[in-house]
């Protein structure tokens with residue numbers, strides 16, 4: 364199961380869209396070979412919320428290695 368980065372719902376990977384953050388923007392990973400950590404989003408609505416939140420400059424929690 365993968366978690367939507369916006370609403371934090373857990374869904375099957377097939378129901379989510381994968382993207383990675385490149386230069387602070389979400390780039391959809393159609394090839395599965397994009398650099399960076401893959402992230403998942405469940406809907407366009409969630410993507411909009413996620414982008415808005417990023418633009419407001421709220422801190423993303425950094426994961427510990």
Ligand SMILES: [Zn+2]
Nearest residue numbers: 367370405409
């Ligand atoms: Zn979502």
